[in-house]
Structure formats: C-alpha cells, structure tokens
Amino acid sequence: MSELLDRDVAARVLARALANGGRFAEVFAERRRGQVLAIDEGRIESVQTGAEEGAGVRVVEGGTTYFAHVDGLDAADLERAADEAAAALKGDRREPQPLQARETAPLPISHRPEEVPAAQKAAMLRELDERGRAKGGEIAQFTASYAEARREVAVANSDGLFTGDDRTRVRIGAQAVARRDSSVETGSETLGGHRGYELLEDDPGQIAEKAAEKALTLLDAVPAPSGSMPVVVGGGFGGVLFHEMTGHGLEADHIQKGASVYVDKLGDRVAEPLLNAYDDGRLPGEWGSDAIDDEGRPTQKTLVIEDGRLTSYLYDHLTAERAGVDSTGNGRRESFRHLPIPRMTNTYIAPGDATPEEMIAEVERGFYAVSFGGGQVDPATGDFVFGVNEGYLIEGGKVTRPCRGATLIGNCLDALAAIDAVGNDFFMKTGMCGKGGQKIPVGTGQGHVRLRALTVGGTER
Amino acid sequence: MTELSAVAHRAVEAATGAGASDAEAYVSRESGREVRVHGGEVESLTAAVQSGVGIRAWSGQRVGYAYGTDLSEAGVAAIAARAAEAAAVADEDEFASPPQPAEIEALPGLSDPSIAEWEPARLAELALTVERTALDSDPRLVGVETAVYADAAEQVAIASSTGVAGEYESSSCYAYLQALAEGEGARETGLGFGLARGPRDLDPEAIGAEGARRAVEMIGAGKPESRACPVVLDPTVAASFVGLIGAGLGAKAVQRGRSPLAGRLDEEVASAAFALHDDGREPEGPASTPFDGEGVPRRRTALIEGGRLRSYLYDTYTADREGVASTGSASRGSYRSLPTVATSNLVVAPGSHSFEQLLAEAGEGVFVNDVAGLHSGVNPVTGVFSVGASGRMIRGGALAEPVREFTIAGELVAMLGAVSAAGADPRRVPFGGSVSTPPLLIAEMAISGS
Numbered sequence A: 001m002s003e004l005l006d007r008d009v010a011a012r013v014l015a016r017a018l019a020n021g022g023r024f025a026e027v028f029a030e031r032r033r034g035q036v037l038a039i040d041e042g043r044i045e046s047v048q049t050g051a052e053e054g055a056g057v058r059v060v061e062g063g064t065t066y067f068a069h070v071d072g073l074d075a076a077d078l079e080r081a082a083d084e085a086a087a088a089l090k091g092d093r094r095e096p097q098p099l100q101a102r103e104t105a106p107l108p109i110s111h112r113p114e115e116v117p118a119a120q121k122a123a124m125l126r127e128l129d130e131r132g133r134a135k136g137g138e139i140a141q142f143t144a145s146y147a148e149a150r151r152e153v154a155v156a157n158s159d160g161l162f163t164g165d166d167r168t169r170v171r172i173g174a175q176a177v178a179r180r181d182s183s184v185e186t187g188s189e190t191l192g193g194h195r196g197y198e199l200l201e202d203d204p205g206q207i208a209e210k211a212a213e214k215a216l217t218l219l220d221a222v223p224a225p226s227g228s229m230p231v232v233v234g235g236g237f238g239g240v241l242f243h244e245m246t247g248h249g250l251e252a253d254h255i256q257k258g259a260s261v262y263v264d265k266l267g268d269r270v271a272e273p274l275l276n277a278y279d280d281g282r283l284p285g286e287w288g289s290d291a292i293d294d295e296g297r298p299t300q301k302t303l304v305i306e307d308g309r310l311t312s313y314l315y316d317h318l319t320a321e322r323a324g325v326d327s328t329g330n331g332r333r334e335s336f337r338h339l340p341i342p343r344m345t346n347t348y349i350a351p352g353d354a355t356p357e358e359m360i361a362e363v364e365r366g367f368y369a370v371s372f373g374g375g376q377v378d379p380a381t382g383d384f385v386f387g388v389n390e391g392y393l394i395e396g397g398k399v400t401r402p403c404r405g406a407t408l409i410g411n412c413l414d415a416l417a418a419i420d421a422v423g424n425d426f427f428m429k430t431g432m433c434g435k436g437g438q439k440i441p442v443g444t445g446q447g448h449v450r451l452r453a454l455t456v457g458g459t460e461r
Numbered sequence B: 001m002t003e004l005s006a007v008a009h010r011a012v013e014a015a016t017g018a019g020a021s022d023a024e025a026y027v028s029r030e031s032g033r034e035v036r037v038h039g040g041e042v043e044s045l046t047a048a049v050q051s052g053v054g055i056r057a058w059s060g061q062r063v064g065y066a067y068g069t070d071l072s073e074a075g076v077a078a079i080a081a082r083a084a085e086a087a088a089v090a091d092e093d094e095f096a097s098p099p100q101p102a103e104i105e106a107l108p109g110l111s112d113p114s115i116a117e118w119e120p121a122r123l124a125e126l127a128l129t130v131e132r133t134a135l136d137s138d139p140r141l142v143g144v145e146t147a148v149y150a151d152a153a154e155q156v157a158i159a160s161s162t163g164v165a166g167e168y169e170s171s172s173c174y175a176y177l178q179a180l181a182e183g184e185g186a187r188e189t190g191l192g193f194g195l196a197r198g199p200r201d202l203d204p205e206a207i208g209a210e211g212a213r214r215a216v217e218m219i220g221a222g223k224p225e226s227r228a229c230p231v232v233l234d235p236t237v238a239a240s241f242v243g244l245i246g247a248g249l250g251a252k253a254v255q256r257g258r259s260p261l262a263g264r265l266d267e268e269v270a271s272a273a274f275a276l277h278d279d280g281r282e283p284e285g286p287a288s289t290p291f292d293g294e295g296v297p298r299r300r301t302a303l304i305e306g307g308r309l310r311s312y313l314y315d316t317y318t319a320d321r322e323g324v325a326s327t328g329s330a331s332r333g334s335y336r337s338l339p340t341v342a343t344s345n346l347v348v349a350p351g352s353h354s355f356e357q358l359l360a361e362a363g364e365g366v367f368v369n370d371v372a373g374l375h376s377g378v379n380p381v382t383g384v385f386s387v388g389a390s391g392r393m394i395r396g397g398a399l400a401e402p403v404r405e406f407t408i409a410g411e412l413v414a415m416l417g418a419v420s421a422a423g424a425d426p427r428r429v430p431f432g433g434s435v436s437t438p439p440l441l442i443a444e445m446a447i448s449g450s
Helices: A005-017 A075-086 A118-133 A205-218 A235-249 A252-256 A319-325 A355-362 A412-417 B003-017 B074-088 B120-137 B202-215 B233-249 B249-256 B316-322 B355-362 B412-417
Strands: A024-040 A041-063 A064-071 A140-159 A161-180 A183-193 A227-233 A277-280 A303-308 A348-349 A366-379 A383-395 A398-403 A405-413 A418-424 A427-435 A440-446 A449-457 B022-039 B041-059 B063-069 B141-161 B165-183 B185-197 B226-235 B276-279 B301-305 B345-348 B365-372 B384-395 B398-411 B419-422 B428-429 B434-437 B440-448
Touching: A005 A024, A005 A041, A005 A075, A005 A140, A024 A075, A024 A118, A024 B226, A024 B384, A041 A075, A041 A118, A041 B074, A118 A205, A118 A277, A118 B074, A140 A205, A161 A205, A183 A383, A205 A348, A205 A383, A205 A398, A205 A427, A235 A277, A235 A303, A235 A348, A235 A366, A235 A383, A235 A412, A235 A427, A235 A440, A252 A319, A303 A427, A303 B384, A319 A427, A348 B041, A355 A398, A355 A440, A355 B301, A366 A405, A383 A412, A383 B301, A383 B316, A383 B384, A383 B398, A405 B384, A405 B398, A412 A418, A449 B398, A449 B440, B003 B141, B003 B165, B022 B074, B022 B120, B041 B074, B063 B074, B120 B141, B120 B165, B141 B202, B165 B202, B165 B301, B185 B202, B226 B233, B226 B355, B233 B249, B233 B276, B233 B345, B233 B412, B233 B428, B233 B434, B249 B316, B249 B440, B355 B398, B355 B419, B355 B440, B365 B398, B365 B419, B365 B428, B398 B412, B412 B419
Parallel strands: A041 B063, A064 B041, A227 A366, A348 A440, B226 B365, B345 B434
Antiparallel strands: A024 A041, A024 A140, A041 A064, A140 A161, A161 A183, A227 A449, A277 A303, A277 A348, A366 A383, A383 A398, A383 A405, A405 A449, A418 A449, A427 A440, B022 B041, B022 B141, B041 B063, B141 B165, B165 B185, B226 B440, B276 B301, B276 B345, B365 B384, B384 B398, B398 B440, B419 B440, B428 B434
C-alpha cells in the first residue's frame, strides 16, 4: 500500500479534502490490472489486457457525501480530486487525525496469474473446447472464456485509518449450444475464486463437460409447468435465492430508507427454526472474499439469521454510523470510480440435516431447480424472480423430465418462511451482483433447500 | 488536430512500431456529475473525469487488444506493446482485417451547452424537484428511495493505420426516481425517468409524477389467474423485448448460430403491425454518433418491414465474413472494450391506435407495466423467455385492478408474429439499449399467476 499511496501524500490529500469542513474524509486509491481471453468456433480470440489506476476522494458533512474521482495516482491527481470534492462545501477547515498504518494480510495467492504465459491460458481454453465438444455431435457451438483481475487498493481516512489490500481473482466460464433438428438448447458453467492460477490446477475441463451435458439434457426437455407447487432448489448457486430474497433486503441503506420488507424485523422469526444464514467475507479463496472491505474495515462473518430469527443487517461505515452500530465490513465499491455502499460478500444458508434424496422423495408433484441463470428483487416490495437454467419435474417423489423456460417468482417474506428443509450437501458458487450501477463479485452458497410452495412460471400450455 | 486525436495517432504509431501490421486507437475523455437526493437533502454529489485509450492491434490475421488510463507518451507506448503482444496469442482468422476509411458526415447537435452551464446546486434542485413532485402528488406516497440526476460530456477520437480518422463530442443526462407508496398493508414501488442531451430538456415534474403514479396504481395488487390472453406492453416493457430482438439481429450472434433469428433473412418473422429499424444518426437518439466504434459511418438500416426480416446488423468483421457492407454497427461500451456488433438507436414504427384503442382491442387481458429478471429469464440463443411482471388487468377493454407476482412467457420471434397492433405514441426508453417504441398489443401470451 505504501507503493500505491504514500502516507504523507495521503495525509495532505485528506487535509485538503477537509479544507472547507466535513466530519469525515477518505481517499481510496486503486490499481487494476486484468487479462481476458476467449475461445469461440475453436479459435482463440478477444485477447485483451487492461491497466487502470486512479483514486476517489469523499468528504461527508451532515447527510451529504461529496465525491470526486480521477484517473492517475500522482500526488497532483489526488489533490485535484480532494479539491473537487471539497469545492461544494462552505464550512471551516477541519484537521484529520494523524494516519496510523495498519497492516492487512491479503488473501494468499500461490500462483500469480500474470506470471502464467498467455499461451498456457490459451491452451487451457483449447482443452475446454475439446472436452466440451467431445460430449457429442449434438454440441453445435461451444465458447469458453478466461478472466484474471488484480486490484491493489489503499484506503486512508480522517479518523486516522491507513491500510490496503491486494486482491487477485480468476474465473473461467463455458457455454455450450446443443442442436437436434429444430430444437436448440444451451448450458453454461463457471468456476471462480479469490485465488490465483492455482484455481485451475485441478481439472478446469470439467466445467466444459458440465456445460455441454446441461445443454444435451435440455434437448429432451418439456416446457416448464406453471403454477404454485413445492420447489427443491439445488446447492451452490441455488444460494442466489437467499441472496435475492433476503440478502439485498438486509443491506442497511435499503433498511434506513424504509425500502425493505425487513425493516423493524430484527429479532423476529422470519423462517423455520431450521434456518441459519451468514454473510462471510472471510471464507478462504471464495469469490466474494476480501481481507478488508473498500472502506478499510476487516471483513467478518456475520450471522444474519439464527434458528429462523433475523439477527443482523449488513452495514457500511455511513449506515453503521447512522444506526449507532459497528460496520459489518460490507462497504464495497466496484472501483475507485464508485462510492462504497452496503453490499453482500459471500452469503449462504448454513448446511442442514436433510439429504437431497430425502427432500425430493417427500414431494408428490413439484419442481426441481438445480441452477439459476440469475435473479432480481425489488427489496422495497419483496417481489423477486429467478430464471432457472437447469430444472426438472418431480413426480411421485422422483426427478423425472427436464424442463425448459422456467422462472420462479414470489415474495421474500412468504418464500423465506416456506423453506421447510435444508440439505447437508453445502457448497459455494460465484456470481456478479449489480446494485446502484455497480457490479461486484459475490459468493452464494447452500445445500439443497426445499420450499413448501412457490410459483413456477413456465411455458406449458 | 485536437489533443485527443494526437493521442490516438501516437498510439497507432506506437503499436505499429511494436510490431503490429495494422493498428487502431480509440481515445475518450469524459466528465460527469451525479446528484442523489433523499428526504429533501442531497445524499451525494459526485464529480468525475476519466480518460483512456483502447488499442486494437493486428498481426496479420490475428487481433489483440489492450487499454489503459495512462495517456502519457510512455504510458501509451506500454499499452500499444501489450496490444501487439496480445495479438500474438490469438489464432488466425481469415476475416480479421482492419476497417478502411470512409467519408464521415458530421452530425451536429450531439452536445448540449446547458450541461456545462448548470452548476451543481441547480442540478441538485432539479433532483429535489423530482422527489418533491412525487411526494406531494398523493397522500399514499410515503417516500422516495432515491432520486438521481446524472450527466456526462464525452469527447471521442479514433485513428488507424489504414487512414481512419475522426472525432466527435456528445453529451447526455438523465434523471429518475424510485417512489414508494403504501396501502392495503403493502409497499409498492414506481419508477419515473427521463433522458435528454442536457438538463434544460428534462422535465423533473413529469419524472416525479410518473414514479408516483406507477407506485400508487399498484396499491392493492393481487396475483392474476394463470391463463393465455391478449397482453398490452407498456413502452418501457416493449423496449426491453425489442432490445433483445436487436441483440438477436447482430451478425456475430447470427453467424455463430446463437440467435433465434439466424437463417431467417427475407423470411416472415413478424406480423405486418411490427416494423423495426436501427438508426445511428437519429438527431434525438442517445446512441447517435457520426461514426461507430471502429470509425465506420453510422446509418439507418431497415431490419423488419412488412413482417419480413430485411437485414442483420454488421461491423467490419462480420460484414467481411459474408461479403456485405458494414452497417456501421460496431459498438463499444468504452475504451475498455473491443468493438462488437450491437444496435444503436432501435426504432419501432408507431401505428395508429391510441392507448385506449389498444386496450379496447385487447378486450379481456393484461397490461404489463413492468418486467423483472430479464437477464436470467430470457435465453438469447433460443429466444425462450419467462420473466416476472406486474401491471393491470384489462377488463371490458379498459384498465382494471393492479396485478403483480406473475410471469409472462413465450418465445421472442413468436411474440413478434403475435403483435396485432402498435400504438400511435412512441416513447424513447434507455432499457435494452436505446429504443423508441409505442405500446404494443400482443394477441396472446402465457400468464402464470395463481
């Protein structure tokens, strides 16, 4: 961090930021590096590298945040941002606290991706392509991509905090298109982590095979049913259900604006006692983990639902200050060009006792949503939707035919209370979460989860 | 030559100097502001400047790309070297060749001076007016989650080793709010928005009133019964679907077999009531520019006319692959991204029906005012979709009670075939890209509720 942001420069920038008053000032400096490659039609293409650096300065006075960001990390760039942020204030100069450096231990990276030759990454993508296509002649199209990103960040604020982090993420994705006569289906799969190239040392080709298998399975799919029925949700990315229907509504900015169905619900029973859930920014190697949040606060494991009762919201610095509590280390930002806001890190439902087989065997007629393409919620009304990209009918306690074109739709509080079984087969998956125009990496996880009833919106006529 | 064009030319020279057989540089500089207000107070005020360069390098028939924010001579040289290196990793592609220069006709009026003239305090007042109008409009309006004003003024320059050279300036701004209404034991939200080239052309009262109206009219919403029935799509909803059709008309998706419209050229793909074109030079269009993301002049392209598919959209690469001309449809989000085929301003031809006539023709059905979950509920390869929706029942040819928590499902191309009438009054909507569309009447869609 000393290399990214010199302590004396930081102190000078904070003093300039408070030149016209303000109760809090912060400078956030960042260097971003990344590389992306893709394979399409069997050819390596879209080979790209990026390098950006810049800083954002904010000053808080009353209920207002004044924010400016610039490209570049020279002292003059940072001072320009500080002056710009301070320009709209009209008060008297305030003095920031002396900066106390606090060392942060970044998540360990054992194999730096930028040291791996691009040709090796290309070879890895070629292997994905071969293994995906090898799944059968009905695989008509196959694409795969590789992305690495490194974000070095430094934060200094007028309370005297001075710290930083060094974050490396790697992610690969595969998409297959299967074709039989006039029917076309797609399947996709991803693998990612707050990890280096070691993420891919096991067997990255698996995701290509899984994507191809999903597409091939769907060639036999029937249109998804419509109506309210029991729904069993698969592990891993199935956790996006909890992310959307509960996680967003717990973000303290929504709570403080009255724009969440979870307002005034702390301590209330919102789910069956079998449900425990966390937001945990410290899970080793996970996609949504960081050593500190983007305000310099160490990330933490926050219990949000304990035995069915709501126990905590998710706070950043300003919302915690307003609520008179400590930040939960959820102040995150897409880049130096964005203000931090309360965001999830890795959100998950803790493992339960049931096996997936038992949960399905108890359903006479229902829907099995193995994985989602994503979801969306309006935290204020609690209305949510999820697009299912791999789903099956459950008939007579057995998983039967695959279904295409299903969406799950419901309201948060009803759906959360409808969870009547939680599986013991826990794992995490990666996602990109959008809020307020900012996209950030988040982890979602769970074992299988069953809901007594949920609306499935399909195309069956 | 402007400073930005000078950077672009220097970048091209640096890339060819680093071994590229051809090179292209796209440089942009943007300054922007954002005001967010809540509860009669300014919540945040942001001022930003950003600039960067993206360099595309060809090494024979291999292409690489690099971008960065360091526009100093050494910085640009380093980015150029990385672009040339990236090209060495890519595989050869016989159609990968740089665009050739063409006459670029100027497109005046893309920049509004009121952006520069309006001080932050005046912009804050605009956003506060949006919020206040909503709050004052109805006692059931209990709050506004956020009201936002944002603008951007951008300069772009492009240059290439084949002689492409151009530059332009443009500006844009928008304001929106998310209004909260309460009644019958539930909260409802309503979005109001407006966009323009400069703040003087935004109507804050209209934006605030729209958000309030949308929130209040949802009070007491129930779940409709599952059925197949006529559906009227609000322009904001129609735009999202039209944007998806536009994505399926991009030649890259078509050539690679990833579009529901692949192989359908000259075929009947829509009802006669649905006509669509793309126009990158429309004076009012937010996506209008004199040239596209690789320096090819923008133009108007008829896409669907008389129910038939007339053309796909092409950039230089996809056009070369089919031996046709680029439609000037290379698009970039910013200097960070390689140009790729995308729509500019999509325009659905207005019909002759007033909104009331559309409802009357629907008879018994559903008016869909909002959709959710488009990014996960639509398969862009097959066109199959199922998305969350809310709106009003249509009974006896008029709007009736509000409904929510249901899905509408179908297939994109089949939906085009089922458009039985287009409204007379189009609206420009920033969803699904830039789309101008009237409300549309769909003869039948599957509704899944209770």
